[in-house]
Amino acid sequence: MAGFFHRVFVHHFGFKLLALILALALWVRVARDPIAEVEKKVPIEFRNLPEDLEIDSADFTEAQVRVRGPERLIHRLVSGDVRAEIDLSSVHPGERTFDLNTQQIHVPQDLKVVQIIPGQFRLSFDRRMTRSIEIRPRVTGTFATGMRVAQVSADPPNLMIVGPRRRVEAIEAATTDPVDVSGTMTRASFTTVAYVTDPLIQVVNPTPVRVTVIMERSAGGKKE
Numbered sequence: 001m002a003g004f005f006h007r008v009f010v011h012h013f014g015f016k017l018l019a020l021i022l023a024l025a026l027w028v029r030v031a032r033d034p035i036a037e038v039e040k041k042v043p044i045e046f047r048n049l050p051e052d053l054e055i056d057s058a059d060f061t062e063a064q065v066r067v068r069g070p071e072r073l074i075h076r077l078v079s080g081d082v083r084a085e086i087d088l089s090s091v092h093p094g095e096r097t098f099d100l101n102t103q104q105i106h107v108p109q110d111l112k113v114v115q116i117i118p119g120q121f122r123l124s125f126d127r128r129m130t131r132s133i134e135i136r137p138r139v140t141g142t143f144a145t146g147m148r149v150a151q152v153s154a155d156p157p158n159l160m161i162v163g164p165r166r167r168v169e170a171i172e173a174a175t176t177d178p179v180d181v182s183g184t185m186t187r188a189s190f191t192t193v194a195y196v197t198d199p200l201i202q203v204v205n206p207t208p209v210r211v212t213v214i215m216e217r218s219a220g221g222k223k224e
Helices: 002-010 013-032 071-076 165-170
Strands: 035-047 053-055 062-070 083-087 094-099 112-117 120-136 147-155 158-164 173-176 187-192 209-217
Antiparallel strands (some): 053 120, 120 158, 187 209
């Protein structure tokens, strides 16, 4: 019995006493650490979307997440510490409702999610489609008296777009940033960018577009 007492309480007594003091200090610190809450706006990350599908919803969802925990940890929260993830591996074309709960919210250890807004949201999905469309340059400017635009061309003349099938099929053509041809009397070329207005349509391998404008005298215009 004496040997047992010696091994448990006396052997390495200094180290055991130090460990006890540290444990008590940690407990006191945690016990005195006030609890705080903070609300974070968190973009919802979509994972594992099938390769042949696209999200066909213009409003990308953002969640408001209220987190509770020790004040010292709440104050240390930085962007990226709170994450919302949704697994899309099982989705099909059409609409689907998703529950947003604590299982999809990731927070640092010792913090707790107490509120999520919204608790549900809907997304639409469509087959992915790639298509070549015409580039129609947008020409602006003040022309000299008697002059008009005779011809406008784009190089390259087309660009490739990709996105949800329904939206891709609805696009007639791409346009360019405005090209100001004020003062042009014969021919001029400009470098610009082509785009489509639908935010869910992406341009495949975007490159600068060279717009060439040829001017001519309008009917009845006087030749100087």
